Amino acid sequence: MASKSKTKxxxxxxxxxxxxxxxxxxxxxxxxxxxxxxxxxxxxxxESLQNNGVLYFEGVLENIVEELSLQLDEDIENVAMTLDLFTKSGLIQLNDSNDIEMLQVPALIDQETNWSKYKRDTRKKEDVKKLDIVQPLSNRCPTEIEIELDKEIKIESEIKIESESEKEDNADSDYKKLTDFYQGNFGVISQLISEDIKFNLKDYGYDLVYESMKRAIFRQKQYAYSVQILKSWSKNNIKTLSDVEADDNKFSRSKTTGTDDKSDWTWAEKKAGFREV
Incomplete structure (x- = not known):
């Protein structure tokens, strides 16, 4: 079986x-x-590990101190004092973009792929299994039935692991395509947006998330607009691209006949002046 690259x-x-x-x-x-x-x-x-020691200011709150206080579930004054102390000590640096650089972190990071972790864990399990097979003070070998059972269990285990691995690969691939699409159209992706895309991918699926982002770009809107589109679709029980197309057609007909009273439009749709579903 061909090996697959692991991105996690x-x-x-x-x-x-x-x-x-x-x-x-x-x-x-x-x-x-x-x-x-x-x-x-x-x-x-x-918190800075995945960004090689950088904590990005997302611009969601007033300043990065408030954002970190919320992310870490720590008192805002304690966070401010911590940043001030370790900045003066030369362990933290605030750059021109109001991002925080943890200067010690790049030299202290270690990492491994999920495939390496799986192989390492598998080797440990195999070592334990070998110890269990040893029969002190006995020259008897396992019976043919026991050997066949072991083979069947191993095959089933490998199939299950491969199936779960394929699911992870597909999810990772979709996530990468969405984040690449974001960076190619909206700009540099932040950690908060990256996590939000991951949650939306899990909740709505790749097709709807991708379609909502395309529509936001077409309307020259920011990423937050695509999130409002997803919420609108969810509210109207729209779960597939076929549902989206059907609802688009329904909206077009109502717009032509003037029967849409906007009573069920979301706040974002009313503000935008059109219904994006």
Whole structure:
């Protein structure tokens, strides 16, 4: 069977035994509320892993401090003090785009693909299985029936793993196509938007998410407009492209005859002056 490329990547942070010997960390821990600030600093490091140590300002809230406070579920004042302290200590840097760079993180990141993780976990299971097969003080081998059962179990397990892997590959492929489409039409994608696309893909499916983004671009709107389209479709029980086409035709007929009273239009549709379903 041909091998498939795996796009899912797991990230983790490697902290050595000198982390708490860092003078900035020691200084923080001596301050009132210092332990809390160290924890917030570590959470910021973890939050930045997928972006190689950068925390992007999304522009959703007033400033990046408020956004990080919401993302981390931490008090806004504690987040502000943490950023101020570690910026002065040279471990954090605020760039011209109001993004935060965690300067320690790039050197501490490690990662592996889901395929590597699967192979590593499989090797561990096989090692344990080999130990279980060993029969001390006995020269007897498993019977032919036991061998056949083991083969059947292994085959079923491999089929199940392959099936789940194919589903993951398809989902990852659709997600990548949507994020690439976003960056090619709306601009640089942020982490919040990236997560939102992932959730929408799961809730609505690739076809509807892609179609809604195309319509937003056609109307020269931002990505948020496509989200309103998806919500409108969901409200009208539209689940497939065939449903979209049928509802478009229905709307066109009502527009021609003047029977659409706009009573069930969404706020976004009323503001835009047309119904996009």
């Amino acid at each position: 990547i797991y990230f983790w942070l490697k902290l050595d035994n000198n982390f708490y010997k860092n003078l900035a960390i020691k200084k923080a821990r001596r301050l009132a509320g210092g332990d809390t600030m160290v924890i917030i600093y570590q959470k910021l490091m973890l």
